[in-house]
Amino acid sequence: MCQYRAAVRERVKSRQFLAGVTRLAGALLAFLVLPPSPARAQPQRERPFLFGGGQPGKKDPVQTDPWLPTGALVPTHLGRPATGEVPGCSFRAPVCVHRGSGVGPDAARNALEALESAYEALVIALRLPGPASDLGAGGTDALDLYLTAGPSRLQVGVEPIIGGQFDRAAGFCTLGEVGHERTRRDATLCVGEAIALALDPAETPHLRRAYAAHLWGVVGTPTAADLEAVDEVQAHPERALATRELGPSSEGAALLFEYLDARRGLGTPGTLATSMFSVAVTKTEPRSVLWNNSPDVFDALRRALDENPRDTAQLFADLAVTRGFVGARDDGSHLPAMEWTGSFGRARFDWSIKLSSLPRRVASLRPIEPLGATYVWLELDQDLGEKELGFQAEWESPVSFQWAIVRVGAEGDEIGRIYPPFVERGGSVEQTLSDLKGVRGLLIVGTNLGGVSLAHPFDPDYAPFEPHGCTVYLTKL
Secondary structure: OOOOOOOOOOOOOOOOOOOOHHHHHHHHHOOOOOOOOOOOOOOOOOOOOOOOOOOOOOOOOOOOOOOOOOOOEOOOOOOOOOOOOOOEEOOOOOEEEEEOOOOOHHHHHHHHHHHHHHHHHHHHHOOOOOOOOOOOOOOOOOEEEEEEOOOOOOEEEEOOOOOOOOOOOOEEEEEEOOOHHHHHHHHHHHHHHHHHHHHOOOOOHHHHHHHHHHHHHHHOOOOHHHHHHHHHHHOOOOOOOOOOOOOOOOOOOHHHHHHHHHHHOOOOOOHHHHHHHHHOOOOOOOOOOEOOOOOOHHHHHHHHOOOOHHHHHHHHHHHHHHHOOOHHHOOOOOOHHHHHHHHHHOOOOOEEEEHHHOOEEEEOOOOEOOOOEEEEEEEOOOOOOOOOEEEEEEEOOOOOEEEEEEEEOOOOOEEEEEOOOOOOOOOEEEEEEOOOOOOOEEEEEEEEOOOOEOOEOOOHHHOOOOOEOEEEEEEEO
């Protein structure tokens, strides 16, 4: 589909970093500088997060608060479905399929082939770490998929934590009869989540599923289910892209990892997301009710940016801008790997107004959750001449917003961008806009950076989130 969708047989170098908070900074702050890519040929790359030399300075540990959740609920042991027959296991990969009552042999054979292919694609071809052994819980040490009669969505059960220096867990999957193509997709999600459990089971169930969907995007072919997943996220950009519990938006949240791969990765699909899970691994105390998910992948991102709030704000703002150019709005320089989503990939704009209607003050149609965004399109239907535009944004405290104003050309491509000043404390920002010749319109994007306080920035475990409203004022000067 593009340069990020190499053939499955292309091997990808993957490194596991089993480290605490101090080594987390060392792994992510060691950057490798790559030259920028040509415009409209591939996404513009920023400085990658992983690999390279250098010794970072000592970092303070991640701050926690006893009144804030540390992670999702540690699941109790889930009983595996009873099948009453010997499972069918692969001779080429450590995977098995258990056929439930009423499931035909063809469906079981199809599921085993799909699970085997998914394992070979992710673990053998891409050389990602394999799922953890379940120590014979399903009759063998292999990854188990339980097929049930009738259509039902993929569910991933988590086995008890495997003892060791860091959290590690095995998983098993249950799935109904959903058809050949959907089975291939769900089998890949099953293997992907099992890999995530082996890397860092404390990461939120939402992000584990998003990671698995990202891996499916690397090795699979888009299906109707993928269009639905992307549409669910892009139709509601005000919602949090990363949260705690598994939900309808979890698979579409793969956009987060697609963006990071395209803008901050090394061009080797799946490597950056896998490494982020690896470096954020933690240790949960026995009999804990909640996972200890600190540090998490967002702590890893902040460490990679040297804990600089301004850089972190611009990263999340750039993510929101990139979402505004997904699918039918693709201009070839943001996320061309997602062009196949077409109209399903278009982010919903809150407002579309014209320059001739100014001055205008508009409010976000829905409150914005952390890492959610609001979009305002201003069409320049008049010649400003020597005049300038005034921009003002206001939002509800105590969170911070980062704004981006994108100049869009006649072909719908980005031809420039302005970041109004980042305000870490406060509830408003202003910006003067000039030199708008040749500009078709302005895309104004506001991103809620979330967080409980300056000492506790955005964390997906703090869900349910408190959303916040904002307003945008535009006028001719």
